[in-house]
Amino acid sequence: MKRLKISILLLFVICFGFHWNSKAQPSTENLFLGVETSKDIFPGQNHRFSIELDSGLQASGHIKQNGVNLNISVFSPTGKVLLSQDLQKNVHSAEPFSFETTEKGKYLVELLPVQGNIIHLENDKNRFVWDGERRVPYEAINQQGTYSILVEKADKGKTFSERIDELFRFYDRKEYPGVAMAIVKNDEVIYSKGYGVANVEYDIPVTVSTVFHIASVSKQFTGFALATLHHEGMISLDDAIQEYIPELQIESKITIRQMLNHTSGLRDQWMLMALAGWRMDDVITQNQLLKMIYNQKDLNFKPGEKYSYSNTNYTLAAQIVHRVTGKTLREWASERIFKPLGMDNTFFYDDHEEIVKNRAYSYDDRSGSLKKSNLNFANTGATGLFTTAGDFSKWLINFNEENVGNQAIFDLFTTKGILNNGTEIHYALGLALGEYKGHPVIDHSGVDAGYRSFMMFFPKDTLGIIVLSNIASCNTIQLAMKVADICFDIKTKPEVVCHESSETIVPYADTKEIDKNILEQYTGNYYCSELDTRYHFSIKNEKLVASHKRLEDIEFLSKGADIFKGTYWIFDHVEFVRDKEGKVYGFNVSNEGVEKITFIKTDGF
Structure with missing residues (x-):
């Protein structure tokens, strides 16, 4: 009987002890180069894999996420953290990754479900996918899902261009939308390339000459136009916008500077159009937007009181350029910026029926399958610029050389806004100013339909980066930052995500019953x-x-x-x-x- 009790106790310890240890140290499965592995995963779990690799390799791969957002961490055979990232927050997206091997042996790859984003569509029959600058309120979730992981390549190559190519390897496919990028240093392009396809239907590849819609990265050219007009004495940035646009019904004085700094209090045009029943894939012209804006009687807040990004500001800015010069923003920018810089494939697209050669079309893959993401804008100022990676690199070089504009204009162009209470904000005239890992930086992002864009210019380093994409899940911001890391040869120690997440999941609506x-x-x-x-x-x-x-x-x-x-x-x-x-x-x-x-x-x- 005593032996039986001991046996039962031993069995209890073994079973429950094994269960506890399996949670603390989950089993490790093997990964093989070029072989995709698929699994289900639940919140609270972490999956571990090992892969045998030689020293001195650049390994790359991707995780296809389906209903779950994963953080990936990679450890060397001696336990050194080589990578810990979660670039793609959307639960239906691909997470590309790459790391350098430091020694020969088994590398540990750990996947952990973390809080991710999903556009709340389950109960929304108006499934018009908006995000980015139109600030769709994502629902934060951490739930079960499936994934597949593939370490597709491990090469010896460690040249500058090969390291850049590794970042974009996931997009370098013949059947998938892609990316165009360029890097400039001083007065020359040091690397540029296209990956993936511009048109999925016809398998047309992306090149540095592919024309992209760059969404709100357009704003800097509108801001530059008004900075130039101020310098030439045609306007003052401290003039009231009502002097040039008397159709506005807003009584409070709003200065041009406040408008360009996003401190005007003007309501966002896209939100207004949506509330009025417009779809974002409707044809939306400049005049249609202006009619809506002119009909507004109230502001969100007193001008200069706070910063709040509003696309309305830059649509009105384009109208001021037109009123002052007698030329549309497209005409003025082409004459004063693009032609002098040799940006032959760059222009403000103000006619939705215009045929554009070498154009990239817009796609979205965040609903589990690849679909077209139509854009029929015919409006300028806040958005609407068409350009190429090759052309935009000439604009980045101009930040250093000032072939168009001069020091006074660029100083005005890149001066941060100030609120009524004296607080300095990060935004200037169509550009954001900040710091990236100790380097002062000027940047801006762009999001419309499936188009994604991000530019960075480091004035003290005379380094510029542009990343353009035609697929909605592409994180152009993080890709550009990783390019910057390579350019600066920054090796930041990754911070590993803890197994026990303390993140609070915020539901779409904490609803209450009502009679x-x-x-x-x-x-x-x-x-x-x-x-x-x-x-x-x-x-x-x-x-x-x-x-x-x-x-x-x-x-x-x-x-x-x-x-x-x-x-x-x-x-x-x-x-x-x-x-x-x-x-x-x-x-x-x-x-x-x-x-x-x-x-x-x-x-x-």
Whole structure:
């Protein structure tokens, strides 16, 4: 009997001890060069692999993430951390990686589920994929999913160009959208290349001459135009924008400088268009945007009070260029910037029907399959510039040589904005200023449809980098930074992500139950004069639902007394308002680009 008790106790210790140890030190599986491995993974797990590699190699590969976001860490045979990264936060994306082997032996690869982002589409029937500068509120999740990992290559090559190519190896495929990049040092291009395809349907490769839409990287050329006009005495940056655009109904004085610094308080044009029922793949012209902007009567905040990025600012800036010079922004920039610099394939695209040779088309792969991501913009100032990596490198060189412009213009162009209280902000005239690993840097990103772009210029190092892509999952910012690391030969010690994550997952909406009788009080027809649009609220399946003639029905989730959040993300915060008798007479909508725009309850629809 005593032996039986000991045996049972021993069995208990072995079983439960093994279970505890397996959690602390999960089993390690073998990886083989060129062989893809697929697995399911759950939150709280970490998967470990080992791969035998020689010393002095540049190893590269990728992880295909499906419903889960993973951090990858790589350790040398002696336990040295070689890599720990999570570049692609989206749970449906590919995570490319590369590392240098320091010795011969078994390298440990560890994968850990971490908080990732998913565009909240499950309940959103208006599935227009917006993100980046239009600030779609991603839902943060950490859930189970599947992945596949492949270490596809390990070469001896360690030249500068080979190290750069390793960064972009994932995009160097014949059937997949890609990337074009260029690096300039002093007055010359030291490396440039294209990877992947510009047009998936026809397998047209990306080259340094491929024309990309670069979204908000366009803003710096608009800012440069107004800095030049200021220097030439045609305007003053401290003039009120109303002097040049009297159609504006905003009474508060907004200076051109505040407009360019994003401290104007003007509502974001894309948020306004979306609330009015527009899709972002609609044809959207300059005049259509201006009509919407001119109809606004209120600001998000007092001019100069704070910084808030708004694309409206730069659409109006383009209009000021037109009013002052008699030329469109496209005409002025081509004459004063692009032609003098030999940027022959660069222009503001203001006609959506115009045919452009060697153009890259836009794609999105974040929903699990590759799809077209259509863009039909015909507006300029905030966006709309078409250029190539080769052309943009000439602009980066101009930051150093100043063949176009002069020191006074560039000083004005790169001077940070100041708020009313004296606080200096990071944004200048279409450019952000900061520091990267001890190096002063000027940069800007761009996001429209599936296009991604990022530029960096290091003034003290006279180094410039441009990365352009036509696939939505491409993290051009991180890629450009990794290029900078190679250029500066920076070897930063990676920080390994802890196994036990302390991150708090924020749900799309922390909803509350609400009585049907109360819901009835919100039903009816609502009209916004500033947007010239209407919504009809009704109850369907015991849920408050809004209908619009151009949109799919939107469900509203209760967050408290008279406060809701829509399943169409532009209705981020909706607060119904009541009169003295307690009757609902309207509601206000707020999101990151619009603050309290009002809809009034009406009799008709």
